[in-house]
Amino acid sequence: MTQNKLILTRIFSYFKTAITGKEQEFTSGSIRKAVFMLSVPMVLEMMMESVFFLVDAYYVSFLGANAIAAVGLTESVLTLVYAVAIGLSMGVTAIVARRVGEKDINGASQAAIQSIFLGIVIASVISVLGILFPKEILGLMGAESDLIADGYGYTQILLGGNVTIMLLFLINAVFRGAGDASVAMRVLIFSNILNIILDPVFIFGFGPVPAFGVQGAAIATTIGRGSAVLFQLLILFYGWSKIKVSLKDIVFRAGIMLNLIKVSLGGIGQFIIGTSSWVFLMRIMAEFGSEVLAGYTIAIRVLMFTLMPSWGMSNAAATLVGQNLGAARPERAEQSVWKTGKYNAVFMGIVSVFYLVFAEAILKIFSNETLIVEYGALSLRIIATGYIFYGYGMVVIQSFNGAGDTKTPTIINFFCFWVFQLPFAYFAALVMDWGAIGVFWAITFAEVLIAVIGIIWFKKGKWKEVKV
Template sequence: MTDNNQTSKENIFTLFKDAILGKQEDFTQGSIKKAVFMLSIPMILEMLMESIFALVDIVYVSRVSVNAVATVGLTESVLTLVYAVAIGLSMAATAMVARRIGEKDPKKASETAVQVIFLGILISVVISIIGILYPREILELMGGEPKLIEEGYGYTRILLGGNITVMLLFLINAIFRGAGNASIAMWTLIVSNGLNIILDPIFIFGLGPVPAYGVEGAAIATTTGRGVAVVIQLLVLFFGSGKIKIALQSLKLQVALIFEIIKVSLGGIGQFIIGTSSWVFLMRIMSEFGSEVLAGYTIAIRIMLFTLMPAWGMSNAAATLVGQNLGAKQPERAEKSVWITSKYCAYFMGSVSVIYIIFAPTFLGWFSNSEEVITNGALCLQVMAAGYIAYAYGMVVIQSFNGSGDTKTPTLINFVCFWLFQLPFAYVMAIVLDFGPKGVFWAITVAEVLIAIIGIWLFKKGKWKTVKV
């Protein structure tokens, strides 16, 4: 029976139900299209939950003030450095757990999970201390105006101080994804997102005995929602029936394994520090044009995340399939999984790009009444949407390198495309040649197209198939 026939005879509704309920599957055998579907659905829904998180916050915060929206943008830019570490470690977690699952060794997969969590806790404590002690200085460094800093430093303090919820949420979900248990990650984020939606208006605007905290309330709601999700994740790891199960006796440091995780994750951490620090510098350039432009840019990015996150979900599915199939010594199946996933992702992103290009001003109007905010935000959305198909291929291919354990190649690609090209190009276009915010928008889009071209070229060379983790 061919791959196409096998997949077409499956009942789509049944497959969808199995995917979201987390039915255990061996993704190293059978239909690749079915494997992509079973992994992608919960991962897409998981990423949608993350993007809804961002949109809900910005909807409520936009009713507070323009400075409040700008504060969220500046703080999130700094928080992306936390994401860089978390995602870098999560790449190692996904690659190593997936490889052990592919080798049919769940005990070693669980041991890896414990050491990843230990590392995440240690790093987050250091970041918390900095965020709690220096929130004003952080916003000032990012170019925030004095009035913005006084209004928003509490938001920055809470989000950075409580970054352990972000760190562990990323890492434990990466563990689940590597094991193929993507639905668990999805359900924990549904609970977390539901709490955030309920708590946001209560803490921002006040209700009964709860005072109105303004933008600071958004940070309280977000941190609480994520914290609850982390507790659920830990309960599943200790008491659940999935492929990864942690016993009390496994809660001990394994120095050799920790160094192995660090070795694999260094490339991933470097990769995302390059990407996210680039984003921080772009925000710094944008801050030169005032709070209204910065607010429009921030809102546009939040809207973009709503569709970038599903694409990220598909790319995570590809990473899991690569890791598990390399563990099962099936590199050709791993490669085929990547091209199938890339095609589906490109169809999705291409469709979305048309919608964004046509309706960008309408979408921005949902979040702000300021003409300058809407104009700049809509332009940002339209320019970036022009490169969406390239985004699709770039995201899937880059994550596939990471899924194989080859985090060095994407790091090199990011260094060239972000630091050597995007930042200088953005500065020259926006400041030197006086194109303003438009210069930054085009720099982002062209850099992403370049990433896709270089990524596909290197992926086809096939060196990732020989990586050992």
């Protein structure tokens, strides 16, 4: 009993240190402790990111199937924005982590500024398209006229304000690369609190604020994320993290920018491949009606709640790989990946059992409509069957990115998503007439394939030789 108490006391002490961000040396000492110190705040950070989806889904579900479907279609398009943001953030994390491992904090700060410049430029282009063509975008996704009429305002605001998404991801990537994962976590907690408060106010109306319906969810989320970005900038400029930016750093540096683009292109490519696959899957799902689409949309948002913590552990592995390669300790980098992969697989295995048992109960939190619950629960169960593979696969793929080898995951994603998943989903769902079930199995099989190929490729060890 005394031994167990000591273990619990030590875990609590580590947890407290991880949350406060006091532990920032990850290139020496216990690998298990380093994984824990980075994973805890990163897991909480990613959970906070997924809370955006769940809160919006919960309140919008009161507005009916069309509103939920509009959110789902918009989010599927928005995943292309996430693809660019996450792809860039991979490059940022890899470069910042490598500079920090080399003890070059000034170089890390300069990379941070160039990433912000690049994010603003890309987001501006997407904003113009989102503001001018929201109805056409929903139409391309297969939405019917009444759904477009109800939901285009949501699309317009979220795409128009996508700079908040872009910068939130990029600046948090700077913090993660520096090992300041707790800072990124606190930013998203702040943002989510705002979103939780503002969502019902703008959706249903309160006092002088009129009821905006589904459009209100986009307004609340954009305000929440925008406020978080301002918080991030304050942290950067006032030096409340390891990375401090001053006015003299706000200049264009072509060499750093080109290096950032070079490292990020693979990351952007791999996520555009993955997320465009999701867009096409959503387009196939639109063939089966608003109720089926709504059930799938809710299920994906619920799945994201547990995929995000898994993504957090994967980001921890990426940071450990980058910093340890920068410190010329490749074997320690590899050990970090295998340990994190094991922990992630165990976590995902536990979650998969939970979904298999409680799928219907989870869906009924969001809707009482029979078809929505039926298809949402079915997609939860089928996709969760591959969760253990997701756990290992995510860590391995992110480790390539942490090393700056963004090309390898791009090739893997291209083969598994475009060559395998999309043709299989189309053939199974529409040709073989399996319906939505064909799409669900396509998702699971593709993710299992990614994990298997990723592990085989990782063992070859060529990622250790990448320079950034």
